[in-house]
Amino acid sequence: MSTDAASRTAMTRCSGPFRSLSVTWTIKSKRRYANLSSKLVAAEVFPPGEHLAEELAARGWTIPQFAELTGQPVHVVSDILDAQIEITPYLAAAISSALGTSARLWLNLEQAYRSHPGAHGA
DSSP, rough: OOOHHHHHHHHHHHHHHHHHHHHHHHHHHHHHHHHHHHHHHOOOOOOOOHHHHHHHHTTTTOOHHHHHHHHHHHHHHHHHTTOOSSHHHHHHHHHHHHHHHHHHHHHHHHHHHHSSSTTOOO
């Protein structure tokens, strides 16, 4: 038997049990992490307004400028920044259009903040 043939046979014999062990570990670990991730709660969440304030500061935009870009009154933008009002799908679309992000991003930030046990709005 050539060296290559012997190596292939040995690899086949050795890789079989390891391969099934790897598959078993992967399945078990996926279940474990799925259970764990459903129990995890963020230690702290920030209102979407804080993320928005950082975006405005990074771009050098004022609240009135951003309000004009979104077509919203200044008090609405201020209320978002202060977490006084929730970001609705309509507001998320306006914000995302002005910033070039997705509306889903802003809705997810809002949902995470409002559903967190320690959030003011929960």
